[in-house]
Structure formats: C-alpha cells, structure tokens
Amino acid sequence: MRSVSIVGIGQIPVGEHWELSVRHIAYHAIAEALEEAGTEQVDALFVGNMLSGSLLSQEHLATLIADFSGLRNVEAAKIESACASGASALRIGHMAVASGMHDVVVVCGVEKMTDTSGESTTAGLATAADAEYEAAHGVSFVGLNALIMQRYMYEFDVPSDAFAGFSINAHRNGAKNAHAMFQKPISLDAYLNAPMIATPINIMDSSPVCDGAAAAVLVASEQAGTYVTGHHPGAVQILASASANDTIALHDRKDPLFLEAAYVSSQKAYVQSGVTPADVSFFELHDAFTIMSALSLEATGYARRGEGWHLAADDAIGPDGKIPISTLGGLKSRGHPVGATGMYQVVEAVQQLRGEAGQGQIGSASVGMTQNIGGSGATIVTHILGG
Amino acid sequence: MSIASLWRTRQQRYSLQGEICPECHQAIFPPRDVCPHCSEAAGPLHTMSGRGEVYSYTKMFNVPDGFLAQRPYTVALVKLEEGPMVTAQLTDITDEDVEIGMPVEMVTRKLREEGDGGEIVYGYKFRPVLAAAD
Numbered sequence: 001m002r003s004v005s006i007v008g009i010g011q012i013p014v015g016e017h018w019e020l021s022v023r024h025i026a027y028h029a030i031a032e033a034l035e036e037a038g039t040e041q042v043d044a045l046f047v048g049n050m051l052s053g054s055l056l057s058q059e060h061l062a063t064l065i066a067d068f069s070g071l072r073n074v075e076a077a078k079i080e081s082a083c084a085s086g087a088s089a090l091r092i093g094h095m096a097v098a099s100g101m102h103d104v105v106v107v108c109g110v111e112k113m114t115d116t117s118g119e120s121t122t123a124g125l126a127t128a129a130d131a132e133y134e135a136a137h138g139v140s141f142v143g144l145n146a147l148i149m150q151r152y153m154y155e156f157d158v159p160s161d162a163f164a165g166f167s168i169n170a171h172r173n174g175a176k177n178a179h180a181m182f183q184k185p186i187s188l189d190a191y192l193n194a195p196m197i198a199t200p201i202n203i204m205d206s207s208p209v210c211d212g213a214a215a216a217v218l219v220a221s222e223q224a225g226t227y228v229t230g231h232h233p234g235a236v237q238i239l240a241s242a243s244a245n246d247t248i249a250l251h252d253r254k255d256p257l258f259l260e261a262a263y264v265s266s267q268k269a270y271v272q273s274g275v276t277p278a279d280v281s282f283f284e285l286h287d288a289f290t291i292m293s294a295l296s297l298e299a300t301g302y303a304r305r306g307e308g309w310h311l312a313a314d315d316a317i318g319p320d321g322k323i324p325i326s327t328l329g330g331l332k333s334r335g336h337p338v339g340a341t342g343m344y345q346v347v348e349a350v351q352q353l354r355g356e357a358g359q360g361q362i363g364s365a366s367v368g369m370t371q372n373i374g375g376s377g378a379t380i381v382t383h384i385l386g387g
Numbered sequence: 388m389s390i391a392s393l394w395r396t397r398q399q400r401y402s403l404q405g406e407i408c409p410e411c412h413q414a415i416f417p418p419r420d421v422c423p424h425c426s427e428a429a430g431p432l433h434t435m436s437g438r439g440e441v442y443s444y445t446k447m448f449n450v451p452d453g454f455l456a457q458r459p460y461t462v463a464l465v466k467l468e469e470g471p472m473v474t475a476q477l478t479d480i481t482d483e484d485v486e487i488g489m490p491v492e493m494v495t496r497k498l499r500e501e502g503d504g505g506e507i508v509y510g511y512k513f514r515p516v517l518a519a520a521d
C-alpha cells in the first residue's frame with residue numbers, strides 16, 4: 001500500500017447559502033482544492049453526501065458535480081453513510097490512491113440543508129436511524145441523542161450544566177474561523193437559558209442546520225513533491241484511516257452510553273499510525289451534540305467512562321489544554337452540514353498542521369485526529385494526519 | 388413507511404412479536420434472521436408481554452414531518468421485561484410522571500398523522516402501569 005498525502009484543500013464558509021445550489025457550493029470547494037494542488041488532471045471524484053436525494057430530489061450527485069466542475073471522463077461516485085459520509089468518502093479516496101488504482105483523487109463532502117422546511121430536514125436526518133423501529137415512532141435525531149444524554153446524566157450523576165464547557169469552547173474557537181457559521185463566543189448564561197429542543201438537549205448543546213462543502217486533493221506521498229512546489233504550503237500525510245460500525249438502532253446497543261465504533265476505529269487508527277492518544281496535538285471530534293463530545297473522549301482514550309465531561313469542566317479541551325478539541329469551532333460553531341462535516345474536519349486539520357489556522361492556530365500542531373460519526377454512533381470513521 | 392412496509396411489520400407494531408433464540412434462548416425484538424447475541428440462525432416467534440421499564444426518555448419540542456400535531460411528546464427507550472429494548476412514545480402521562488426505572492406497559496395507539504396515501508398508522512406506545520390494574 002502506498003502512503004497518501006493531501007496536497008490541496010478547499011472550503012466554502014458554512015452557512016445558509018440560499019443564493020447557491022448544491023453544485024455551486026461543491027464546485028467552490030473543489031476548485032479551491034485543485035487550484036492549491038496546481039492540477040486539473042484528476043482520476044476520480046468521490047462525493048460524501050447524505051441528503052441530496054431526500055431534500056433536493058437529486059441523486060447521481062457525484063456525476064452532477066463532476067459535470068458542473070468540468071471533470072469529464074473521470075470516475076465519479078457518491079458515498080453515503082449518514083453524517084459520516086464525508087469521512088467515508090475520504091476513506092474511499094484514500095483506498096483508491098493507496099492501492100495504486102488512481103494517482104490523483106478529489107474528495108468533496110457537500111450538504112445543502114436549508115432549501116427545505118425545518119420539519120422536512122428533521123425528517124430527512126431521521127433517515128439515519130432505523131426507519132421501521134426508530135423513526136416510525138417520531139424520534140428525531142436530536143431525540144436519540146437526548147435519550148443518550150438523559151441516561152448518561154442519570155447513570156453518572158452528572159449536573160445539568162456539565163456540558164456547557166463543550167459549547168463555550170466550540171464558540172470561542174469558532175469566533176477565530178472565517179469559515180465558521182457562528183463567529184461569536186457565548187456565555188455560560190446563554191447556555192443555561194437556551195430553549196430546549198428535546199430534553200435535556202438545548203439549542204446550545206446542538207449543532208445547527210446549514211449548507212457547506214469542503215474538499216481535498218489526494219495523491220501518493222511519493223508523488224507529493226510534484227505538487228508541493230513554489231509557494232505551496234506543504235503536503236499533509238494521512239497516517240491512518242479506519243472505520244467501524246455498531247447496531248443502527250440505539251436501542252440495540254449492548255451499552256447505549258459507550259461508542260464502541262469510536263473505540264474500535266480509533267484503536268485501529270492508533271495501531272496503523274503508531275500514534276498514541278498522548279501524541280495527538282488536537283482532536284476534531286464529532287460534537288453534533290455536547291453529549292457526543294463526552295462519549296467520543298471516553299471511547300478514544302482521553303477519559304474514563306462517565307468522566308468525559310470533566311475535561312470540559314476543567315477546560316482541558318481548550319487551545320492550550322491537554323487535548324484541544326473543535327479547534328476551529330467544531331460542528332457546534334463552524335456548523336454541521338452533515339455529509340460535508342467529515343471533510344471540514346480534515347480540511348481544518350490540514351490548516352492546523354500547516355500552521356495556517358490563523359487566530360485559531362494550536363501551538364506545535366504535529367499530529368491531528370479527526371472523527372466523524374454517522375447516526376447515533378452506528379458508523380464512526382477516524383483519521384490521523386501528520387505534517 | 389409505505390403500505391407494504393406497514394403490512395409487513397403489523398405483528399411487530401400491534402403485538403410486539405419477536406423471537407426467542409433456539410440456541411442461546413435470549414429474546415429478540417423485532418425478529419431477525421441472525422441472532423444478535425450468538426450469531427446463530429434466530430428462532431421461533433414469540434410475543435413479548437408488553438411490560439417493561441423506562442431506560443431513558445426525552446420530551447421533544449422540534450419534531451419531524453408527520454408528527455407536528457402531537458408535539459410536544461415524550462419518546463422513551465423501554466427495556467422490555469424479556470430483555471430487548473425498544474424506542475416508543477409514552478402516552479397517558481404528565482410531565483411529572485416520567486422517570487427512569489418507571490414501570491410501563493404497551494398500548495396500541497395511532498402513531499402519526501396520516502401518510503400521503505391516507506393510511507392510519509397504529510402501533511405500540513407505552514403508558515405507566517396503573518396501580519388499579521395490578
């Protein structure tokens with residue numbers, strides 16, 4: 001297997017892009033990434049996306065985007081695994097280059113969620129769950145996470161403001177990211193007074209509905225020198241790429257409070273890269289809801305079971321903390337355009353590792369980990385990147 | 388859910404029909420082809436008692452299309468006494484009533500607003516076990 005590196009990244013600011021269609025926002029990210037890589041010759045485009053069929057009545061999405069982007073006679077395919085679609089697409093791109101099947105691959109995560117009513121989008125997101133045995137009963141995606149959070153607070157005797165630190169950290173960091181949807185810090189009061197979406201999850205626990213697209217150009221590391229010339233900021237190597245699954249329905253988990261797929265995929269990634277949790281300079285985790293931050297930290301080796309929230313309370317997750325997370329705003333503040341999120345995480349990790357994260361730059365960032373979660377923990381993809 | 392899918396799952400929604408694995412004897416809901424506990428071929432049908440307890444719950448204010456008329460409503464994870472857990476709405480409750488560990492029993496109710504085809508979807512919800520009914 002060949003080692004794979006990222007030689008170009010692109011992203012559109014996350015937000016409500018009513019003036020642009022899905023093809024426009026995807027092209028924006030792809031064009032920026034190809035421009036940076038200094039190439040127009042690509043072998044394949046893999047698109048990570050969850051909802052184009054249900055919200056936009058548009059499938060065959062990768063070919064639509066390839067066509068619009070001027071990428072003709074290339075391989076184009078959409079990869080779907082709910083909110084983990086972005087990182088899943090990156091894994092397919094990684095496999096294609098690592099295997100020698102392709103030399104230059106573009107991976108783009110894209111989602112357009114604001115063309116439809118809130119209720120339609122909520123119903124679309126619920127399709128990540130078991131349609132016959134979860135969604136049929138009216139549980140939303142927020143609802144499933146709320147069921148986890150309620151039980152977590154009960155089982156580990158966690159106070160109701162315990163998760164505030166995750167939200168405050170995300171917003172504080174997002175304020176330093178020009179591509180973030182919310183670029184404003186929030187106060188503890190704002191968190192404590194936020195209206196409930198599904199008890200005990202309030203608006204400040206939850207990531208927003210939004211549009212976004214982020215892309216990366218992948219080549220074999222041994223060929224990265226061809227692209228990394230002149231003013232190019234430098235290649236970033238993919239040190240590990242791993243995925244694991246769990247039961248699709250939350251109610252079928254052996255332990256609904258433990259992200260076993262995060263544990264398995266991060267363990268695989270640690271073995272592949274030879275990196276330990278202590279070596280990781282920053283961790284872009286899947287903070288779609290604050291409870292997921294706590295569970296992700298517990299499953300990847302940063303906290304014991306039931307104690308992930310202590311890291312937020314102690315601000316160990318801040319830019320200067322033991323394990324900085326959501327360094328450019330995370331899903332909470334940068335935004336969570338679901339199928340694009342995994343690629344935003346990777347693009348931001350590349351920015352950090354190149355030292356190009358601006359105000360949000362983490363000191364001495366040498367190894368970055370990203371983790372993208374599909375469903376209520378059913379598909380979890382972990383990547384480890386290094387300079 | 389389509390008409391065909393509603394028809395296929397009627398025994399599950401109306402009577403919590405699951406299975407008991409012939410190999411490891413654990414209860415399974417809904418029926419599967421492969422036992423999730425021992426990976427052997429799953430086994431003969433078995434109807435659950437409908438009794439269980441609340442493992443977790445949430446009161447939902449933002450709800451999906453098809454459920455707007457009922458909002459807000461409470462969804463729970465209910466641990467059935469046979470072992471399996473199910474996701475279902477709680478009914479016949481007030482806010483103060485609900486707590487983790489609360490004993491509940493299955494009732495049949497209308498699950499959602501009518502679909503495009505006008506079908507009325509019935510299925511299981513759970514209500515507190517009434518003291519008078521003991």
Ligand SMILES: [Zn+2]
Binds near residue numbers: 411427
């Ligand atoms: Zn069995």
